[in-house]
Amino acid sequence: xxxxxxxxxxxxxxxxxxxxxxxxxxxxxxxxxxxxxxxxxxxxxxxxxxxxxxxxxxxxxxxxxxxxxxxxxxxxxxxxxxxxxxxxxxxxxxxxxxxxxxxxxxxxxxxxxxxxxxxxxxxxxxxxxxxxxxxxxxxxxxxxxxxxxxxxxxxxxxxxxxxxxxxxxxxxxxxxxxxxxxxxxxxxxxxxxxxxxxxxxxxxxxxxxxxxxxxxxxxxxxxxxxxxxxxxxxxxxxxxxxxxxxxxxxxxxxxxxxxxxxxxxxxxxxxxxxxxxxxxxxxxxxxxxxxxxxxxxxxxxxxxxxxxxxxxxxxxxxxxxxxxxxxxxxxxxxxxxxxxxxxxxxxxxxxxxxxxxxxxxxxxxxxxxxxxxxxxxxxxxxxxxxxxxxxxxx
Amino acid sequence: xxxxxxxxxxxxxxxxxxxxxxxxxxxxxxxxxxxxxxxxxxxxxxxxxxxxxxxxxxxxxxxxxxxxxxxxxxxxxxxxxxxxxxxxxxxxxxxxxxxxxxxxxxxxxxxxxxxxxxxxxxxxxxxxxxxxxxxxxxxxxxxxxxxxxxxxxxxxxxxxxxxxxxxxxxxxxxxxxxxxxxxxxxxxxxxxxxxxxxxxxxxxxxxxxxxxxxxxxxxxxxxxxxxxxxxxxxxxxxxxxxxxxxxxxxxxxxxxxxxxxxxxxxxxxxxxxxxxxxxxxxxxxxxxxxxxxxxxxxxxxxxxxxxxxxxxxxxxxxxxxxxxxxxxx
Numbered sequence: 001x002x003x004x005x006x007x008x009x010x011x012x013x014x015x016x017x018x019x020x021x022x023x024x025x026x027x028x029x030x031x032x033x034x035x036x037x038x039x040x041x042x043x044x045x046x047x048x049x050x051x052x053x054x055x056x057x058x059x060x061x062x063x064x065x066x067x068x069x070x071x072x073x074x075x076x077x078x079x080x081x082x083x084x085x086x087x088x089x090x091x092x093x094x095x096x097x098x099x100x101x102x103x104x105x106x107x108x109x110x111x112x113x114x115x116x117x118x119x120x121x122x123x124x125x126x127x128x129x130x131x132x133x134x135x136x137x138x139x140x141x142x143x144x145x146x147x148x149x150x151x152x153x154x155x156x157x158x159x160x161x162x163x164x165x166x167x168x169x170x171x172x173x174x175x176x177x178x179x180x181x182x183x184x185x186x187x188x189x190x191x192x193x194x195x196x197x198x199x200x201x202x203x204x205x206x207x208x209x210x211x212x213x214x215x216x217x218x219x220x221x222x223x224x225x226x227x228x229x230x231x232x233x234x235x236x237x238x239x240x241x242x243x244x245x246x247x248x249x250x251x252x253x254x255x256x257x258x259x260x261x262x263x264x265x266x267x268x269x270x271x272x273x274x275x276x277x278x279x280x281x282x283x284x285x286x287x288x289x290x291x292x293x294x295x296x297x298x299x300x301x302x303x304x305x306x307x308x309x310x311x312x313x314x315x316x317x318x319x320x321x322x323x324x325x326x327x328x329x330x331x332x333x334x335x336x337x338x339x340x341x342x343x344x345x346x347x348x349x350x351x352x353x354x355x356x357x358x359x360x361x362x363x364x365x366x367x368x369x370x371x372x373x374x375x376x377x378x379x380x381x382x383x384x385x386x387x388x389x390x391x392x393x394x
Numbered sequence: 395x396x397x398x399x400x401x402x403x404x405x406x407x408x409x410x411x412x413x414x415x416x417x418x419x420x421x422x423x424x425x426x427x428x429x430x431x432x433x434x435x436x437x438x439x440x441x442x443x444x445x446x447x448x449x450x451x452x453x454x455x456x457x458x459x460x461x462x463x464x465x466x467x468x469x470x471x472x473x474x475x476x477x478x479x480x481x482x483x484x485x486x487x488x489x490x491x492x493x494x495x496x497x498x499x500x501x502x503x504x505x506x507x508x509x510x511x512x513x514x515x516x517x518x519x520x521x522x523x524x525x526x527x528x529x530x531x532x533x534x535x536x537x538x539x540x541x542x543x544x545x546x547x548x549x550x551x552x553x554x555x556x557x558x559x560x561x562x563x564x565x566x567x568x569x570x571x572x573x574x575x576x577x578x579x580x581x582x583x584x585x586x587x588x589x590x591x592x593x594x595x596x597x598x599x600x601x602x603x604x605x606x607x608x609x610x611x612x613x614x615x616x617x618x619x620x621x622x623x624x625x626x627x628x629x630x631x632x633x634x635x636x637x638x639x640x641x642x643x644x645x646x647x648x649x650x651x652x653x654x655x656x657x658x659x660x661x662x663x664x665x666x667x668x669x670x671x672x673x674x675x676x677x678x679x680x681x682x683x684x685x686x687x688x689x690x691x692x693x694x695x696x697x698x699x700x701x702x703x704x705x706x707x708x709x710x711x712x713x714x715x716x717x718x719x720x721x722x723x
Contacts, residue, residue, distance in 0.1 A: 166702070170699035321520075352531045364521065
């Protein structure tokens with residue numbers, strides 16, 4: 001006859017061992033990758049990047065991964081450029097959701113602000129008609145989205161968890177409805193002829209002192225061919241990922257981590273939680289604005305139909321599915337969420353149904369996501385153990 | 395200045411109509427909000443899929459009316475009073491059962507496994523989104539994405555006219571509008587009584603206050619949670635039937651916006667608090683209609699969300715503010 005206490009420890013021990021065994025396989029894979037010498041790893045990474053750049057021109061007979069190889073498929077490079085833009089969005093949202101642990105369901109609002117800024121300041125057909133080149137619109141877009149991030153964040157970041165989620169959801173919807181109703185944004189009819197990244201038609205007289213005149217169009221970026229947009233997006237993704245990674249490993253990143261795991265404890269240890277949360281919001285917003293700017297020029301045309309809330313929710317779903325906090329996991333999740341529906345177009349309208357069900361199944365089986373960050377996975381493992389031990393003890 | 399005085403002159407004559415319309419709309423928000431608030435009160439979980447619980451209810455009541463022999467556009471005259479009561483009863487029961495069943499199903503499939511794993515709340519939100527998308531798309535597939543009409547069961551008849559005088563136009567109030575607002579109040583009263591007087595209600599309040607202690611006192615937590623979802627579903631079913639009567643056409647994608655508004659209502663009144671859901675729903679309906687009258691109809695949803703943001707900024711606990719666990723416990 002064992003005592004209750006002994007039985008409790010025996011059960012808890014068994015649970016721990018089973019969990020450890022289950023983790024071993026994934027850790028083995030990661031360990032093997034880490035044990036490869038660094039130059040080889042770098043080379044392999046480089047090869048991967050080259051492959052990504054070549055992707056629009058690759059076709060493998062027998063493996064129809066291109067979306068234009070199926071009936072009614074959309075051009076593969078167009079799909080790729082869309083996915084690349086969405087990956088950029090997801091990397092930005094990951095700063096807010098995955099790193100700082102703030103649930104932002106209205107991230108699409110920042111994306112919309114970025115896209116509309118470029119369209120309004122760049123297009124000759126908007127009311128403002130300043131006709132700034134794209135390269136000048138982008139910093140304006142980033143600055144405006146950062147400001148809107150701070151404006152939204154200042155009052156709301158004092159709220160916790162779910163409330164923040166709902167306020168941001170409201171914010172995303174307000175931005176969309178304003179875009180539908182205002183004259184500047186021109187609602188459903190939208191703003192056409194957004195400038196391409198490689199054209200400029202400028203004739204400025206700066207204070208009457210000197211004159212700046214540019215009038216060129218390199219015609220690399222055209223509506224006919226989406227590949228240059230895809231390549232541009234890839235470059236931006238790589239730059240942003242490198243920047244975010246170095247931020248993650250800095251003081252700022254460690255503060256985010258502390259806030260995410262336990263905000264009260266972090267505050268007590270001297271982390272200025274509000275300040276760093278606001279930073280996360282502003283940086284995330286800036287990346288959202290950048291991707292919006294890219295989207296506007298790729299699409300040439302921006303209207304309110306591009307920014308519905310479901311898309312915003314999909315971004316969060318993509319991040320959590322891939323494994324929040326881990327940038328590569330996030331990229332994986334986004335590619336899955338936005339590529340598979342294009343590839344499996346023959347499921348036509350049923351694909352969203354399948355998507356919804358898949359979301360439930362995957363999250364129930366793997367709440368940590370498909371490819372989580374190690375730390376996140378461990379946090380979840382802890383919670384699971386606590387639950388099991390509590391059940392065993394009860 | 396001119397802008398505002400012009401707007402004011404647009405608003406003033408319609409004030410009575412707007413109030414009546416706002417309260418009616420608000421009653422439907424309130425009924426849906428009851429479901430959000432119940433689940434939140436017990437689990438601190440935003441049941442994002444609750445909008446779809448409402449959605450299946452709207453279809454269920456129309457299907458049952460069709461079985462009885464009243465379909466949209468078949469030229470049937472408006473039925474006599476006895477038949478109407480029978481039809482409404484059958485429709486409400488069907489909608490409530492289907493909505494309640496769906497709510498419990500969502501709980502079992504999408505939430506219960508995660509609860510056992512003690513997953514963070516964000517994960518619940520994602521499965522809820524999955525369930526919401528799946529149900530709405532399933533309904534869309536089954537109905538070929540075409541909107542459905544609702545048979546005319548109740549002829550809107552003016553019962554009395556509110557005439558406040560001054561420069562405000564007299565506002566007629568129809569039987570339908572009275573019925574909708576009364577139903578919301580009755581439903582709230584029933585739920586409130588159930589929670590505060592019955593044994594099951596005691597269990598729900600106990601779990602809301604402290605699940606572990608409640609479990610130690612012999613409350614079956616799983617059963618209480620299922621019951622909570624069921625109750626929310628029942629209220630959503632009533633809302634669905636009334637919505638059918640009021641709007642007259644439904645489609646598979648009406649859930650999202652309505653659910654968001656109802657959640658706003660729940661937060662506005664104080665989430666986790668049944669009375670708050672009722673008050674929040676009515677206030678939201680009222681304010682958004684008045685706002686629409688002032689700024690123009692196209693701004694109606696913006697008004698609603700701006701209210702949500704403002705409330706959360708200045709009074710995150712809502713108008714009434716206390717939670718299910720603490721309310722008269």
